[in-house]
Amino acid sequence: MKKGFDYKDLEKFRDRLNTASQSDIDFFFENCAKELAARLLAKVIKRTPVGQYPKSSGKVGGTLRRGWTNGENSDARKYAESLKIEKKTGYYEITISNPVEYAGYVENGHRTRNHKGWVKGLFMLKISEEEMRVQSPVILQKKMEQYLRSVFM
Secondary structure, three states, X not given: OOOOOOOHHHHHHHHHHHHOOHHHHHHHHHHHHHHHHXXXXXXXXXXXOOOOOXXXXXXXXXXXXXXXXXXXXXXXXXXXXXXXXXXXXXXXXXXXXXXXXXXXXXXXXXXXXXXXXXXXXXXXXXXXXXXXXXXXXXXXXXXXXXXXXXXXX
């Protein structure tokens, strides 16, 4: 009895691997980075306090919260799409910052006006980053599975 091997499936697999070019892979990694940035922004925006002022003061709260998206967009996902991604050796980097001058004081804490006490920091960004560190492997695994299904199926 003669046994043979059908190479057609193996050739199809090879062809699918070849179609996944480096630019496709870079695009996938950039999308992953933007997804993680959007989720981080959503978390940190929710944690950022909004100042409460009397109506007679004329002040409006929310400057610090709007600062996470540079006041341009309230949607974290849309803002994350506009962020610049730097491709480094072995990783992709997106910088998320809040340009509001007092953001660091609210994040890390500060002395009181009379310099005799301390206002505790809220650590909005730090806590959100820690949560994302725990959640990101699961998020990235799901995205990778979707990507591989689209390439190989």
